Amino acid sequence: MKTFEYVVGFTTPAFLGDAEQNGRWRTPPFKAQLRQWWRVAYAANHGFPSRVEEMRREEGLLFGHAWLENDRDQRGQKVAARKSEIRIRLSSWAAGKLTSWNNLDNTRVKHPEVPSPVGSQLYLGYGPLKSSNGTALKGNAAIQAGESATLSLAVPDAHAAHIELALTLMHRYGTVGGRSRNGWGSFSLKPLGETPPLGGKVPLRPLGDALGLDWPHAIGQDAKPLIWQTAPCADWKEAMKQLAIIKIRLRTQFSFTTGKNAPCPEDRHWLSYPVTNHSVQAWGDNARLPNSLRFKVREAPGGQLAGVIVHVPCKPPAAFKPNTATLAAVWKRVHAFLDDPEQSLTRIPE
Numbered sequence: 001m002k003t004f005e006y007v008v009g010f011t012t013p014a015f016l017g018d019a020e021q022n023g024r025w026r027t028p029p030f031k032a033q034l035r036q037w038w039r040v041a042y043a044a045n046h047g048f049p050s051r052v053e054e055m056r057r058e059e060g061l062l063f064g065h066a067w068l069e070n071d072r073d074q075r076g077q078k079v080a081a082r083k084s085e086i087r088i089r090l091s092s093w094a095a096g097k098l099t100s101w102n103n104l105d106n107t108r109v110k111h112p113e114v115p116s117p118v119g120s121q122l123y124l125g126y127g128p129l130k131s132s133n134g135t136a137l138k139g140n141a142a143i144q145a146g147e148s149a150t151l152s153l154a155v156p157d158a159h160a161a162h163i164e165l166a167l168t169l170m171h172r173y174g175t176v177g178g179r180s181r182n183g184w185g186s187f188s189l190k191p192l193g194e195t196p197p198l199g200g201k202v203p204l205r206p207l208g209d210a211l212g213l214d215w216p217h218a219i220g221q222d223a224k225p226l227i228w229q230t231a232p233c234a235d236w237k238e239a240m241k242q243l244a245i246i247k248i249r250l251r252t253q254f255s256f257t258t259g260k261n262a263p264c265p266e267d268r269h270w271l272s273y274p275v276t277n278h279s280v281q282a283w284g285d286n287a288r289l290p291n292s293l294r295f296k297v298r299e300a301p302g303g304q305l306a307g308v309i310v311h312v313p314c315k316p317p318a319a320f321k322p323n324t325a326t327l328a329a330v331w332k333r334v335h336a337f338l339d340d341p342e343q344s345l346t347r348i349p350e
Contacts, residue, residue, distance in 0.1 A: 002160040004167065006189040008090075009148035011297045011305055012236045013098055014185035015128035015178035016143055023096025023142040025149055027088050029176035029185075034086070034153075035063050036216070037166035037174065043217040044203035045162065050213065062086065062159055086163070091150035098137075098144035105135035107241050112252050120244035121237070124182040124295075143177075143185075145236045150192065165200040172202075172350060173219075173310050175296055183243050183295035183307065186236075202350045207331060210313040211324050216292070219312055220331075226311035228338050228345040232304040239297045243307045246345070247295075250337055254330075270316070270330045282321075289316050293334070309338065309345070 008030070018024040042055050049055065064084035101121075108117035122135040130138045155163045167189060177185035191197055204225055205218035220226040230246075233239040254268035261281040262269075269280055272291035279285055292313050300306040313331060316322045338345055 001154045002157055004153045004155065004164075004195045005192040006151045006167075006195065007148050007192060008151040008187050008189055010143055010145050010185065010187050011299060012145050012184055012186045012240065014096075014143040014176060014180075014187070015125075015139070016096070016176060016185070017139060017178065020140070021138075022140045023098065025090055025092050025094055025096075025143065025147075027090050030090075030151060030170075031063070031084075031086075031088050033170050033174045033176055034088070034163070034166055035059065037169040038063075038162055039215070040169060040203050040217055040219075041162045041165040044165075048205060048209070048213065048217060052215065062156075085156050085159075087154040089152045091152075094149075096141040096143040097147065098142040099140065101129065101135050101137050104237065105129075107237070109241065109245050109248060111248050120241040123244050123248065124240060125179045125184055128178040128184070151189070164196075164198075168198040168200045169202075171198050172298075173294060173296055173308070173312075175294070181291060181294050182247070183240060183297050186297040188299055207313055208324070208328055211315050211327050211331075214315040214317055216312045216314050219310055222332075222335065224347050225349060226313075226335060227348050227350065228309040229298075229348045230307040231344055231346075232300045232302070232306050234304060236297055236305055239305045239307045243295050243297075243309070246307075246309065246338075246343060249343070250293075250334060253333075253337060265320075267326075267330045267333075270322075270327055271334070273320075283319075287319065289320060308348075311335070 016023055016026055016029055018026065039055065039059065062085050105119040105121040107120050109120045111118050119135045122129050122131060128138055129135050171189040174187065175183065175185045176187065189198060202225065203218045204221040207220050207222060210218055210220050230239065230242045233242060251268065251271060256266055256268060256278050258266065259277060260279050262278065263281055265280045269275060273283060273287060273289035274285060292311060294310050294312060296308045297305050298308050337343065
């Protein structure tokens with residue numbers, strides 16, 4: 001077994017709910033992140049295979065399963081379930097220390113589709129956050145920015161290379177908890193003791209190729225990686241404000257011509273679904289299409305922070321009846337928007 005040890009520290013508040021939906025340090029969200037980025041590492045190492053059966057089998061054997069139909073033990077006996085070969089431990093399972101949102105969301109940002117400016121944090125965190133004479137926590141607590149704990153892992157030697165790359169990708173792009181795709185639950189991993197520095201090549205794939213698979217398997221690229229960064233910010237509140245402004249502008253550049261039960265999807269529907277008051281008749285109200293743009297807040301020089309936007313493109317599920325040419329055109333328009341100097345973003349290599 002190979003062991004790794006890191007200080008995991010949050011750069012933005014995290015909504016990691018326990019059984020009572022209160023904020024608490026827990027290992028399952030980090031294990032889920034590890035699995036997600038392990039798939040990206042696996043896909044890159046195997047040439048981005050179009051079939052996932054072998055990957056899912058290896059994932060089940062490594063991370064544990066209760067669903068593989070062809071798993072057998074050394075005696076050839078069928079195995080219905082298997083424990084994870086990876087051991088993960090946190091030094092703390094403490095409750096979150098952020099118990100009130102008073103005076104945190106004091107900035108309002110303009111949204112052209114609503115009559116009054118909205119709280120930037122409420123916009124990016126609606127669900128864990130609610131509107132109640134301002135922005136308020138829906139649960140009793142969250143993990144506040146700046147909290148840290150030690151994350152320890154023990155990994156089979158044969159799988160260490162993929163896990164190391166997955167940990168690097170977690171450090172660069174990973175977030176955990178509620179509304180994490182919007183930048184909440186951003187964290188860093190800092191090696192401890194004899195744990196080697198994080199590093200490795202970012203798995204990149206051209207947009208058109210990435211849209212050929214219906215699961216997140218690589219970071220997109222055109223002439224450059226599809227990764228953008230804001231200017232340095234003094235704190236997480238300013239970084240989240242900048243990300244909220246970008247997201248509002250990005251989405252509202254796509255104007256709707258229909259309302260509820262649209263006969264056909266419009267371009268904006270392909271960014272994420274559902275959209276309030278703009279359902280698609282064929283998709284209904286219960287279909288879910290997550291945004292493949294992901295936000296993160298990273299540490300920057302001088303004790304500052306920066307917002308990061310990374311595109312992990314993939315094809316929507318078959319039930320949405322996606323057209324690759326339409327998807328590519330929509331996302332190229334998004335990329336052009338992010339490249340526009342007016343947004344004050346910079347392309348970065350990783």
